[in-house]
Amino acid sequence: MLRMGSPAPSIKVGDWLRGEPLADFHPGKVYIAQFWATWCELCAAEMLELMQLQEKYKDSGLEVVGIAADEDAPTAVEARTKLDAWLAEKCPDLNHRIAFDFTGEMKKLWREPSFCVGVPTSFVVDRDGCIAFIGHPSQLGEVLPKVLNGSWRTSKKAKAADHERIATSEPLAREQALKKPMDDRFWAAVKLEDWKTALWAIEQGIALMPDDQLFHPANDHSRLPPAERFAMGKELSEHILALNPPQGDSPKFRSYPAVARYYHENGNNDRAIELVEVALTSLDGPEPIPAELKEQHLPHLLQALAKYRGASRGRYETGRRFDFSHRSHVARA
The missing domain is CATH 1.25.40.10 (Tetratricopeptide repeat domain)
Known part of the structure; x- marks a missing residue:
């Protein structure tokens, strides 16, 4: 099971659509790994929010990584073409990495063990390389500052939220x-x-x-x-x-x-x-x-x-x- 406090899984993707490749999470940095898809109507707005968070907290050690692993396309080439066109139209000034996986490996590593069934879904990795938060990106505004200052994972609210998420998401x-x-x-x-x-x-x-x-x-x-x-x-x-x-x-x-x-x-x-x-x-x-x-x-x-x-x-x-x-x-x- 992947939950708060678990070591963050590896990043195994086929390609990087935007930004430099990221092989590992670096100690001392905080990462948002967000799963999204072009067919998700909420994802465009959430992508803009992520861009704002990246700009606001870049000097505090935040790095945002978008993960496109849910495209509905017959082939990887067609999925990538769709993603490139969507990003060019919706986010021409994107300021963070976008990873592309068509094999299902990222779902197996991240979403299935955490009982996450849909997109958008955000995973926050703290400075120790552990999962600090799993949930909807609308909650990042409250959670992220506390992860950055190191107070979130040990709080009663974080522990209660993690238990509640598992109780509702697992079924x-x-x-x-x-x-x-x-x-x-x-x-x-x-x-x-x-x-x-x-x-x-x-x-x-x-x-x-x-x-x-x-x-x-x-x-x-x-x-x-x-x-x-x-x-x-x-x-x-x-x-x-x-x-x-x-x-x-x-x-x-x-x-x-x-x-x-x-x-x-x-x-x-x-x-x-x-x-x-x-x-x-x-x-x-x-x-x-x-x-x-x-x-x-x-x-x-x-x-x-x-x-x-x-x-x-x-x-x-x-x-x-x-x-x-x-x-x-x-x-x-």
């Missing part, structure tokens, strides 16, 4: 490992345009986990032809709602947006709005949801809600308020 990681064979079958079927097998794979995943990560916003199912999407959409929507009904307590923030999208594309925007509102409410429990998951899914849900309201009424409705335990959100156009 998610095990679920993802359980679901991976079905994910692989689905995407293989999509590439072959074998829609019957793709439908079967989705149904198997939904039966296993009704709020399946197959419907994470990062997964784009729009590549399926419209006829197949509509045919699959009706059957899958009914299947999802039967397994995870609106009145139930199970989370709905992953799967319900996919169902809402089907209804929107089919012209039933009122039903789409209703389902997105249920998904928003489910972000606040009653089952505990990690704060980083709320931060990850909330923007997509609010964006979908505004879109469907606009389509339904010809204008975006304002003033609807959703209260969550950690903040209040207002859906505004």
